[in-house]
Amino acid sequence: MNRKQTDSNISSLASQILTSQNSSAIQKQLAGSALAQSNTNKQTGKSMETAASNVLKSSKYSDTTKSLAASILSQSNKNR
Template sequence: MPKNTKQTSTFVASLASKILRDDSSSAIQKELAGSAMAQASTGKQTGADMETKASQVLDSNKYNATTKTLAATVLAQSNKERGK
């Protein structure tokens, strides 16, 4: 697997941390936040399943701006080779 040279911004990492600690956060928010946090200071990149979930979030009108921010961050760190 290629190394991911992109990392989650400190703003999004802070947002993700808050979501993971908040009991009222939705399951999808926590999944996206966990993925974003995993990429905050490592060379990890988004897996195929998370790419699909993040894409569905961005395509839907039912998610709020916070959830979409996390989804966009996760997709920005996806494997570009997978899309070819």
């Protein structure tokens, strides 16, 4: 089990993304996942791991989106 939790800076960023009309769907998915893991022992689900991994592999996403993806992957189940 991974005991990492979302950092307060990422939580703040995620909150801003969720309330912004200019955020993309993938940003909102990643932000929701990051916030769900804030102050809990929840881990990233398999589908979100895949989405976050795809974001990090692609050059079309912004640094903000990649930061969220990296945070989510750091909280994934290491046994998968």
